[in-house]
Amino acid sequence: MLILKTLARGGELHGFQIADSIQETSEDVLHVEEGSLYPALQRMLIKGWIIGEWGKTEENRRARYYKLTADGRKQLDSELERYGRVAQAIARIVQPA
Amino acid sequence: MGEIRRRLAYFLRKDRFARDLDDEMRLHVELRARKLSDAGVSDATAAARRQFGNRTVLLESSAELWGWGAWERLVHDFRIALRTLRKTPAFTVVAVLTLALGLGINTAVFSVVNTVMIRRLPYAEPGRLVSVWGEFFRNPPPGFVSPEAKWGGPARTNHSVAEFLDFRRDARGFESLAAFRSASGNLTGIGTPERIQGESITASFLPLLGVLPAQGRNFDTEEDRAGAGPVIILTHGFWQRRLGGDPGVLERSVVLDGKPHRVIGVLPPGFESPGQFEQTQPIEYYLPAAFTAKALADYGSRSIRVIGRLKPGVALAAAQAELDAVSAALDKEHSQHTNFRSVATPLQDDIVRHVGNPLLALLGASGLIVLITCVNVANLLLVRAAARRHETSVRFALGASCLRVVRQFLAESMVVAAAGCAAGIVLGQVLLHLLLAIAPTDLPRLAGLTMDWRVFAVATAVATVTGIAFGVTPAWQASRTRPVESLKTTARNIGSQSQARWRAVLTISEVALAMVLTIGAGLLLKSFVRLMGVDLGFEPERVLALNVNLPAARYGTREKRLRFFEQLAERVQGLPGVQAAAFANSMPLRGGWSTGIRLDISGETSIGTDAQAVSPGYFATMGIPLLEGRLLTAGDRDGQPLVAVVNREFVRRFLPNVDPVGRRLRWDEWVTIVGVVNDIRRSGKEQPVRPGLYVSAAQSTSNPVTLSDFAVRASGDPRRLVSAIQAQVWELDRDQPVTGVKTLAEMVSVSVSQRRFETLLLLVFAAVAVGLAVIGVFGVLSYTVSQRTPEWGIRIALGAAPSSILRLVIRQAGWLVAGGVSLGLCGAFALTRFLESMLFEVHRNDASTYLACVALLALVAIGASLIPARRGSKVDPMVALRYE
Numbered sequence: 001m002l003i004l005k006t007l008a009r010g011g012e013l014h015g016f017q018i019a020d021s022i023q024e025t026s027e028d029v030l031h032v033e034e035g036s037l038y039p040a041l042q043r044m045l046i047k048g049w050i051i052g053e054w055g056k057t058e059e060n061r062r063a064r065y066y067k068l069t070a071d072g073r074k075q076l077d078s079e080l081e082r083y084g085r086v087a088q089a090i091a092r093i094v095q096p097a
Numbered sequence: 098m099g100e101i102r103r104r105l106a107y108f109l110r111k112d113r114f115a116r117d118l119d120d121e122m123r124l125h126v127e128l129r130a131r132k133l134s135d136a137g138v139s140d141a142t143a144a145a146r147r148q149f150g151n152r153t154v155l156l157e158s159s160a161e162l163w164g165w166g167a168w169e170r171l172v173h174d175f176r177i178a179l180r181t182l183r184k185t186p187a188f189t190v191v192a193v194l195t196l197a198l199g200l201g202i203n204t205a206v207f208s209v210v211n212t213v214m215i216r217r218l219p220y221a222e223p224g225r226l227v228s229v230w231g232e233f234f235r236n237p238p239p240g241f242v243s244p245e246a247k248w249g250g251p252a253r254t255n256h257s258v259a260e261f262l263d264f265r266r267d268a269r270g271f272e273s274l275a276a277f278r279s280a281s282g283n284l285t286g287i288g289t290p291e292r293i294q295g296e297s298i299t300a301s302f303l304p305l306l307g308v309l310p311a312q313g314r315n316f317d318t319e320e321d322r323a324g325a326g327p328v329i330i331l332t333h334g335f336w337q338r339r340l341g342g343d344p345g346v347l348e349r350s351v352v353l354d355g356k357p358h359r360v361i362g363v364l365p366p367g368f369e370s371p372g373q374f375e376q377t378q379p380i381e382y383y384l385p386a387a388f389t390a391k392a393l394a395d396y397g398s399r400s401i402r403v404i405g406r407l408k409p410g411v412a413l414a415a416a417q418a419e420l421d422a423v424s425a426a427l428d429k430e431h432s433q434h435t436n437f438r439s440v441a442t443p444l445q446d447d448i449v450r451h452v453g454n455p456l457l458a459l460l461g462a463s464g465l466i467v468l469i470t471c472v473n474v475a476n477l478l479l480v481r482a483a484a485r486r487h488e489t490s491v492r493f494a495l496g497a498s499c500l501r502v503v504r505q506f507l508a509e510s511m512v513v514a515a516a517g518c519a520a521g522i523v524l525g526q527v528l529l530h531l532l533l534a535i536a537p538t539d540l541p542r543l544a545g546l547t548m549d550w551r552v553f554a555v556a557t558a559v560a561t562v563t564g565i566a567f568g569v570t571p572a573w574q575a576s577r578t579r580p581v582e583s584l585k586t587t588a589r590n591i592g593s594q595s596q597a598r599w600r601a602v603l604t605i606s607e608v609a610l611a612m613v614l615t616i617g618a619g620l621l622l623k624s625f626v627r628l629m630g631v632d633l634g635f636e637p638e639r640v641l642a643l644n645v646n647l648p649a650a651r652y653g654t655r656e657k658r659l660r661f662f663e664q665l666a667e668r669v670q671g672l673p674g675v676q677a678a679a680f681a682n683s684m685p686l687r688g689g690w691s692t693g694i695r696l697d698i699s700g701e702t703s704i705g706t707d708a709q710a711v712s713p714g715y716f717a718t719m720g721i722p723l724l725e726g727r728l729l730t731a732g733d734r735d736g737q738p739l740v741a742v743v744n745r746e747f748v749r750r751f752l753p754n755v756d757p758v759g760r761r762l763r764w765d766e767w768v769t770i771v772g773v774v775n776d777i778r779r780s781g782k783e784q785p786v787r788p789g790l791y792v793s794a795a796q797s798t799s800n801p802v803t804l805s806d807f808a809v810r811a812s813g814d815p816r817r818l819v820s821a822i823q824a825q826v827w828e829l830d831r832d833q834p835v836t837g838v839k840t841l842a843e844m845v846s847v848s849v850s851q852r853r854f855e856t857l858l859l860l861v862f863a864a865v866a867v868g869l870a871v872i873g874v875f876g877v878l879s880y881t882v883s884q885r886t887p888e889w890g891i892r893i894a895l896g897a898a899p900s901s902i903l904r905l906v907i908r909q910a911g912w913l914v915a916g917g918v919s920l921g922l923c924g925a926f927a928l929t930r931f932l933e934s935m936l937f938e939v940h941r942n943d944a945s946t947y948l949a950c951v952a953l954l955a956l957v958a959i960g961a962s963l964i965p966a967r968r969g970s971k972v973d974p975m976v977a978l979r980y981e
Contacts (some may be wrong), residue, residue, distance in 0.1 A: 016125045062124075
């Protein structure tokens with residue numbers, strides 16, 4: 001979900017940028033185990049939520065840039081909604097009576 | 098959908114994928130390293146790598162996400178299976194061939210069962226078609242012989258036209274009913290004169306079956322009654338073969354029995370009437386029913402067969418109830434109808450009623466053979482698994498799961514099963530051709546015998562099930578290997594106790610199955626031998642029989658027909674090589690005529706007996722000896738006192754303590770009995786002897802018969818006389834065809850052809866089964882003997898005589914065989930009930946047959962064990978002890 005949201009915000013990013021973005025935006029609280037990013041990206045590629053295109057970085061290195069698709073946006077919306085419901089439920093339980 | 102497309106795209110670019118992903122990950126690590134070193138972390142590269150994780154594992158798991166995971170593992174298993182099977186060609190070939198044998202036999206037999214019994218009839222909605230027969234449920238009227246008598250079925254009979262019309266009117270559950278009757282006629286004017294078969298049908302017949310003429314029209318309902326002009330509908334085959342596919346066929350006439358019939362229709366190709374399934378001669382034409390007014394009112398003369406189509410949704414039971422109601426009403430009105438009822442059976446069942454049981458029994462037997470081959474292959478696989486203990490142990494030690502190992506073994510057995518299936522189907526085709534060559538010609542629907550999708554589906558299913566069945570045991574055995582023990586032991590260990598037990602169990606079951614089949618074959622063989630030993634009462638050797646059907650148009654009176662035949666007999670008698678010639682209204686094995694007569698000593702009670710009108714030379718030609726009195730002579734003609742000759746059974750039944758010569762009997766006029774001849778079995782070896790009487794053909798005024806059969810006893814080969822006899826016929830009448838030329842010996846052979854076929858097949862099955870079982874026993878014993886070689890070496894070194902080892906091995910074989918035989922006997926007691934309908938004068942638990950089969954199988958099996966036993970006893974102790 002976080003990956004999807006990052007891409008939703010960021011446009012086109014390659015793997016390292018996604019990991020970095022999550023780390024920065026979450027103010028270093030969430031460290032994505034960097035390697036596990038890639039299987040996750042593959043899963044999303046299979047499901048068609050993102051597409052990857054080869055391009056060049058600023059240093060002219062070959063990198064793959066990922067972008068959100070319409071399906072991905074729908075998936076993101078539904079996941080955000082689910083997360084929101086879960087967060088509310090937890091908040092209700094945890095709230096001081 | 099898009100997902101599947103993407104996954105397929107991955108397939109095509111698998112290597113590039115791995116490299117690309119590797120590049121990506123490397124870039125990521127480098128960038129992270131740079132960032133870390135910017136932030137002042139020492140040894141940034143190592144830190145970056147640690148933070149990233151294990152690249153290889155990540156690559157693999159990514160690839161697995163894309164790949165088809167389980168499928169790839171399966172393919173991998175199969176590839177390994179193929180490789181290991183290739184490495185042991187001996188085992189593979191033997192296993193595949195064994196399977197192919199079992200599956201081939203099964204496929205061939207199932208093809209026959211499929212074509213004859215399972216395939217739907219080639220009519221529209223065949224599930225709603227029924228056949229309506231009549232049955233006498235108390236005493237059949239005197240002289241009644243059921244057309245079903247040949248098969249030993251219930252006393253079924255045809256219907257009368259009047260009954261048929263009543264059904265049509267009153268039985269509402271039927272959408273339509275139709276009647277038909279077989280017919281034959283002399284075809285002249287097209288090529289050589291020939292007698293061809295046809296059917297006379299009502300107008301409803303073709304529409305009921307869902308067929309209409311491809312050219313022209315069907316019969317009208319007016320043509321159901323006599324009086325319309327003579328018309329005919331031809332089959333496609335007739336039109337093509339005899340008229341050359343003439344496009345102007347609807348303008349032509351066909352001359353049958355001297356009368357021209359206008360062709361009004363031609364049927365589409367591939368149509369067969371239900372009556373065709375019981376005849377070997379093709380039906381080539383159809384005539385309208387043309388019922389005379391007399392027939393329409395007559396309830397007594399039963400000459401037509403009835404078929405019907407049920408209304409949709411109407412159950413058979415409901416329709417039967419309506420038929421019963423009509424029968425009950427008729428019972429009250431007409432005396433000829435009492436104790437008669439009509440029975441409706443589904444047409445599909447009806448057509449195969451004679452051969453259903455034997456075919457299913459054969460299918461069961463072939464199933465047993467498949468079981469035996471399974472057991473054989475399972476044994477082979479067990480031995481093989483035992484030999485691969487080391488490999489399996491290493492696998493377990495390296496961390497393979499139980500499931501993985503089992504899957505591998507199952508993959509191997511499935512490959513063997515698949516190869517066996519393919520080979521089996523090919524073998525099945527070959528066997529099918531052989532089967533067709535020896536099958537009795539009156540097996541219905543056999544003409545369309547092919548392997549259709551059902552056969553392949555069944556073959557594949559059987560192969561799959563057998564593959565799993567014989568693969569599961571070795572696989573399960575292998576999965577229970579204890580790596581520690583197996584890796585420690587040497588080749589001396591022949592495998593665990595349970596493996597040996599399994600092998601013994603499998604071998605015993607093989608022998609048991611072979612025992613069951615052998616007993617079945619033995620019973621059938623005994624039946625057949627008994628059957629062939631039955632004395633027919635006449636001598637069929639060197640007798641030629643043929644049909645000369647004189648058309649009514651030219652031979653309208655009895656006298657004309659009689660004169661023709663008498664002249665023919667005289668001429669033929671004069672031919673060289675002819676010992677005797679005779680004519681009659683019908684020959685033995687070709688049906689006959691039954692009637693009711695009254696004896697002078699029995700008052701007015703009607704007695705049923707067979708009757709025949711014969712020429713004086715008949716008894717000499719047939720070889721029927723005279724027992725008392727005299728035979729018929731040329732002097733017994735019109736104007737002379739009416740005489741008859743009776744057979745011994747007649748005397749035994751009706752004139753037991755009386756001298757038959759001189760007694761009188763009558764139909765309409767009194768006839769004197771002048772002689773007694775030997776009994777003959779008119780309808781074949783299996784039919785009981787019936788009382789019969791013979792009247793002179795020249796004298797049968799009271800029951801005029803149609804003379805049509807001619808027989809000649811030759812001094813040499815009767816077939817050599819055929820053209821000479823034909824020439825004589827043509828000298829008397831140029832347009833007269835001679836048909837149905839057969840030697841009586843051939844007809845006798847044909848009458849037992851079905852039994853012969855069944856017996857032969859079951860004998861072959863039993864031989865195959867015994868062969869396989871013997872191979873199984875032999876294989877198991879060879880293996881055990883070779884594995885125990887060091888033990889023999891020690892025994893011999895310690896002073897045992899070689900004969901004691903021989904006895905040891907034979908005793909082991911003996912236990913296996915004894916177990917198998919006893920199990921087989923129990924099986925036989927239970928299963929022979931399915932053979933009962935196929936046996937002739939042999940009880941299904943006939944002791945002598947059982948004993949003989951047990952002895953045979955035991956001898957053969959123990960004989961097979963002699964070879965490995967001798968090998969074991971000849972072991973050189975020095976060699977054996979060094980053999981590790």
